[in-house]
Structure formats: structure tokens, C-alpha cells
Amino acid sequence: MRITRISAYQVDLPLHEGRYAWSGGKSVAVFDSTIVRVETDDGFAGHGEVCPLGPFYLPAYARGVRAGLTELAPHLIGLDPRQLAVLNEEMDRALKGHAYVKSGIDIACWDILGQVSGQPAYVLLGGRYGEDFVLYRAISQGTPEEMAQSVANYRAEGYRRFQLKVGADAETDIERIRAVAEVLESGDRLVADANTGWLPHEAARVVRGVEDVDVYIEQPCLSYESCLSIRRRTTHPFVLDETIDSIETLLTAHRDDAMDVVNIKISKFGGLTKARQARDLCVSLGIAMTIEDSWGGDVTTAAISHLAHSTPPEFLFTATDFNSYVTVSTAEGAPQRNHGRMAASTAAGLGIAPRWDTLGEPALVIE
Numbered sequence: 001m002r003i004t005r006i007s008a009y010q011v012d013l014p015l016h017e018g019r020y021a022w023s024g025g026k027s028v029a030v031f032d033s034t035i036v037r038v039e040t041d042d043g044f045a046g047h048g049e050v051c052p053l054g055p056f057y058l059p060a061y062a063r064g065v066r067a068g069l070t071e072l073a074p075h076l077i078g079l080d081p082r083q084l085a086v087l088n089e090e091m092d093r094a095l096k097g098h099a100y101v102k103s104g105i106d107i108a109c110w111d112i113l114g115q116v117s118g119q120p121a122y123v124l125l126g127g128r129y130g131e132d133f134v135l136y137r138a139i140s141q142g143t144p145e146e147m148a149q150s151v152a153n154y155r156a157e158g159y160r161r162f163q164l165k166v167g168a169d170a171e172t173d174i175e176r177i178r179a180v181a182e183v184l185e186s187g188d189r190l191v192a193d194a195n196t197g198w199l200p201h202e203a204a205r206v207v208r209g210v211e212d213v214d215v216y217i218e219q220p221c222l223s224y225e226s227c228l229s230i231r232r233r234t235t236h237p238f239v240l241d242e243t244i245d246s247i248e249t250l251l252t253a254h255r256d257d258a259m260d261v262v263n264i265k266i267s268k269f270g271g272l273t274k275a276r277q278a279r280d281l282c283v284s285l286g287i288a289m290t291i292e293d294s295w296g297g298d299v300t301t302a303a304i305s306h307l308a309h310s311t312p313p314e315f316l317f318t319a320t321d322f323n324s325y326v327t328v329s330t331a332e333g334a335p336q337r338n339h340g341r342m343a344a345s346t347a348a349g350l351g352i353a354p355r356w357d358t359l360g361e362p363a364l365v366i367e
């Protein structure tokens with residue numbers, strides 16, 4: 001089996017809430033997503049998706065996905081999409097870095113491998129744990145009252161885990177965390193995610209200011225060293241996200257006891273192959289995980305669902321259902337949230353089929 005064509009489709013994904021805001025005044029109203037299609041000489045086609053959280057979150061941007069594919073895809077024509085280690089080695093040989101560019105191709109090839117095997121991707125990723133898995137809801141930054149109301153609303157829809165977008169001035173962030181904590185009940189989980197937005201002195205004030213609140217602190221500062229400094233000053237459970245983007249950084253953070261939970265975003269690691277490697281390592285090391293991506297729609301949500309559903313539940317802190325945040329559906333068969341939980345499709349591969357009326361004409365085709 002050989003790859004004969006790689007194409008990419010650009011899709012705009014507006015948000016039900018109108019906009020999504022996080023630390024440093026960053027916000028996005030319409031996400032620019034790229035759906036990657038890999039086709040083979042014997043008629044199989046797999047799909048992946050890459051959707052950066054705007055150009056100012058991780059070192060990734062939407063047009064960079066498509067520019068990178070133009071550079072990378074010609075090297076992959078003729079390769080066997082089922083041989084994922086060989087494929088990933090060739091991607092790393094042909095293009096140094098730019099993990100997010102490779103992610104959509106890798107996901108699409110897992111989709112093909114599943115279809116060829118007649119198995120859902122979660123079987124190939126290790127197996128299915130239970131009927132479904134737990135989701136969190138990201139709460140866009142707003143006033144403390146707005147965020148508490150948003151949590152109450154999503155709690156009424158069944159979510160029990162909430163990730164607050166903080167990372168502004170310390171006083172307001174302390175108010176945000178306290179206002180939201182008041183609407184939660186026993187068993188709920190609260191994460192305050194600063195998305196690198198605090199300087200250490202501000203982070204130190206926030207963690208002290210909410211010392212009596214049951215809250216996880218996520219990625220308070222920009223650098224790993226600053227996060228580690230805050231980690232050592234607080235008793236709150238601690239999550240790292242933006243600074244953990246490889247096996248090397250994961251191992252360093254484990255050695256330093258720098259986190260209790262790590263956020264595995266598929267495109268940050270470069271696809272399901274490498275995210276799965278990180279996931280399995282976390283299970284071996286005893287580190288809980290959030291499994292998600294930077295953003296996305298139906299295809300990203302399907303990929304997340306297979307990696308999350310094949311993760312032992314005691315290690316899966318949360319996962320994300322991005323397709324419920326956006327107004328546009330790009331694929332049939334994508335998993336849907338149900339009372340704050342989700343299940344991966346039992347169909348072969350990712351279990352999705354693109355909606356061609358939404359995708360339109362490809363932005364690029366390499367063959």
C-alpha cells in the first residue's frame with residue numbers, strides 16, 4: 001500500500017460563545033482549521049486535523065500548517081501509511097521540528113491503519129477502557145461573575161471538571177477562582193490555567209491567595225524554570241502544558257517532580273504516534289494526563305477520543321470535546337458529548353467521514 005495523494009482543506013470554525021479568551025488578552029473568534037486527507041493506491045483515505053489556538057499560543061499557526069504540508073508532503077508520496085514509525089522517521093528526516101505540521105498526516109495514517117485492519121483506532125492504541133471517559137469544560141476568561149455563571153451553566157449540562165482561563169492580574173484571578181469554587185460541589189474538579197500568563201511574583205500571590213481552595217494550578221508561567229519555582233512554593237496539585245512538548249521535556253519534568261498532571265496535546269507532540277508514546281510513558285511513570293489538542297472540530301475530537309478511550313481511566317484526568325465548542329461540523333460519525341462524558345466510535349479507523357459540502361475545494365493537493 002502506497003500514499004498517492006495528500007490534500008488539505010481549510011475550514012473556518014466559529015464558536016457558539018462568540019469568542020474564546022485566555023491569558024494576556026489573547027482571544028479567537030473564528031478558528032482556522034486544516035483537515036488533511038491522505039489517499040492510497042488501493043482506495044483507502046484517512047483524515048486528520050490541525051487547528052492551532054491562533055498564531056500566538058504555541059509556535060504554530062494555521063497558514064503554517066498548510067505551508068508546512070507543501071514542504072513535507074512530497075517526501076511522503078509512495079510511503080506505506082500503515083508503517084507509522086517509518087513514516088514518522090521520514091517526516092522528521094524531511095522537515096526538522098514543526099511537530100504540528102506532521103500531526104494531521106500522522107492522524108490520517110492511523111485512520112487508514114484502522115480501516116485496513118477493520119478496527120477502531122483505540123484498539124490499535126492499546127484497547128478500550130470502559131464505556132466512556134471524562135471531559136472538562138474550558139471556561140473563557142471573563143469577570144468572576146461571568147465565569148461562575150458559565151461554570152454553573154456547563155455543570156447543569158453534565159460537566160464536572162472545569163478549566164478556568166486565568167493569567168491576568170493576581171487580584172482578579174483570585175476572585176475568579178473563589179467565585180467559581182463557590183458554585184462547585186463535592187467531587188467536581190477545578191483547574192486554574194494561566195496559560196503561561198503570570199510572572200512568578202504574581203503566580204506566588206495567586207497560589208497563596210487561594211491556599212484554602214481545592215484547585216489545580218496549570219502552567220502558571222512562561223518558562224519551565226519559573227513554573228518549577230511556583231510548583232515548589234505551593235501545595236496545590238500542579239499541571240504542566242505548554243512547556244511539555246516532547247519525551248525529553250516530559251522526562252525532565254518527571255525527574256524534577258515538576259507536575260502531578262501533564263497536558264498531552266496531540267499536535268504539540270506531532271500526531272497520535274508520538275502523543276501515544278508520551279501517554280504510555282506517563283502511565284509507566286504514574287503521571288495523570290489531560291488528553292486533547294490545541295483546538296479543532298470533529299476530526300480532532302475523534303482523534304482525541306481514540307487516544308483518551310485507550311488510556312487507563314485512573315490516568316485520564318480529563319479530555320476535551322472541541323466539536324461542541326464550534327458551530328460547524330466537518331465530519332459525520334464524530335463522537336458527541338453526553339453529560340460531560342464521551343465515547344470513541346466503534347467503527348474502523350477514526351470512525352468519521354468528511355462532510356464535503358463543508359470542506360469545499362482543497363487548499364492544496366500533492367500527488
Ligand code: MG
Pocket residue numbers: 193195218219241242263
Ligand atoms: Mg492548558
